[in-house]
Amino acid sequence: MKNLLVSSLFIVSLILNGFSQNDSPTTITWDTWGVPHIKADNLEDLFFAQGWAEMHNHANHIIELFGVSRGRGAEYWGKDKLIDDMLIHTLGFSELADAWENTQDPITKKIYDSFVSGLNAYAEAHPEAIDEANKKLLPLTSKDAKMHSMYIVFTRFIGGGDLGRVQDWPDMGSNAYAIGPSKSASGNAMLVQNPHLPWFGEFLFFESHFNLNGKYMYGANLVGLPGIAIGFNDHLGWSHTDNTIDNADTYELDLKDGGYLIDGERNDFEVSSKTIKIKQEDGTLIEQNIPIMKTKYGPVVKKSEDKVLAIRMVGMDRPDMALQWWKMINASNFNEFESALKMAQIPFWNVMYADDAGNIFYLFNGLVPKRSSGDWEYWNRFIPGGKSADLWTEVHSYSDLPKVKNPETGWLQNSNDPPWTSTLPMILKPSDFPSYMAPVYMSYRSQRAARMLMEDNSITFDELVDYKLSTHLEFADRILDDLGRAVANSDSDKAKEAMKVLTAWDREANNNSRGTLLFYNWAGKFNIWRVSNYAESWSFDSPNTTPDGLSDPTTAVSLLETAANEIEAGFGKLDVPWGDYYRITYGDKDLPANGMDGALGTFRVAWPGSTDATHAYVGGGDSWVGVIEFGKTPKAKVLLSYGNATQKDSPHFGDQLELFSKKELREAWFTDAEIKANTNYVEVLKGNKFVRD
16 A cells, blocks of 8 residues: 555656656647647646647737736837836836746746747747737747736736726626535536636636646636646546635825825835836837835835825735646645645635545635734725734635535535535535625625525536526516516506516526516616615525515616616617627627626626627626536536637637527547547647647
């Protein structure tokens, strides 16, 4: 037994450190959806191949992303990028990247260096794929990739709310399910992966499949980042969702005599500056000096005559996020996976997990500051006054975080709700944790997520796919009976005409659903977030059945009458098919959409990015979708909504949107036989480039 354990540990060490066990060629097998299936016998070649593959599908997009993350966007593209440049330099990402270079684990360095070498090798071998204006940004560097990860993690997620950079996205977040054997018809654990992000910029996902010395790993990561951040292997898988963690704080500090006050005492700013270049309309460059001010709380992100705002974020001392993801995707069982989680290098995002041993697990993952006092409301705002007691320096350990493993209910869910409602009846109680750990609420989308699982005691794989794609509106189920009674008691003919449409409506947001647009218009006027609109407000004791009832039926009827008049005036009828109004336009695609933002309680999230007089257009939502059952071999269906490429001449630019429009997923080709049956072509690594076999 001891020899077996030593042998297993030796094999794990070989995989993680990238040593070769044999001498077979490194290959990329491209399938018919543009997914690279990478086979390698060492870590360097594996990540070199992933870099090559990402550049093949996203060359210009990656170059432009890295150009912004360098803090030189204004130099390359003009003043529209100046705000990004100023933020990147203010937060000190260049200096932080240099510091990380000295503190990162050697394997992390190897991952980044190999990945970026693959990016550059593709650009060198295929200059025709690079737009002429982008060639001046080459070569890319490992520092570029690290600064890009900082830009995403710190300015879009950890500090996104405090910095005011996510306010235009109605439902940036995710859904995740883990189904245990007692709830599964097959007796196998199942997992749903479903991040919701914008369909543009740094938020696009890239789908990859790895085979490292016979170990298979499948999943996705954001374009420009190495590895797999949401994935599965032969034994286990996980997903991330945006959590309700508050791990960035903005402090409002008073100024005095050129300094700032803490506890009434003046402190000097740490002052420096950066000079950046800004491209003018005629192509010339001008230089602008950016003053940088730092406080004991963090860098100053805004200054007025008498106050400054300084931001403090967790994670600046955690350089090995890529390594933690690598160890997670290499884990073979829960203990190995949890060991990776305890690295605490991923500062944000819940973790939802399932495996072939039947384990399911939820973790309120991330770095939560240890605060001296104050509840959620105290910290979820600009912190006033410059008090030294509000300056946190430590974070909670893994053992302190809310987590649930193998609940008796047999299921776990997270739809960006706080950890307390990960399963019902609740196992996690707010009273068992610091009052600043997480807020207390359950949204309609979360209620819908729980309800679908609670109402099915034996869930099949196909049913789980259907649940993932469900566009049913929980808010419609909650309020239509009350609205119907209010209309019946009114003397409004128009409201009664509208109510006939809503009574016949399927309460879905499918392409052909008639009544969705009318209800959507009414709900927007009603304002579902206003507590006073309900006869019964949301209750912790009844988290999935409240709020309920109309506090002001007369106003609700009046709003329905107004909504009906608007829809009739704009469209000529009340029962407009949702897909006629809600569209997907992407490249040359113009398709009917389904879903909407999750506010009304639909699990299938597709939020509008733009509107005109007669249409709304999907701008984000369901991005990567994976539904996996863990049997002897994983069974998986997936979708990358907008396709796996952005190169304009790629056949995979938007090629999966028709499946999205039809509410369908596709098979994930995981085994050698499946890959062989669906191969488009194969590339073999020869020297420093891949060539077609």
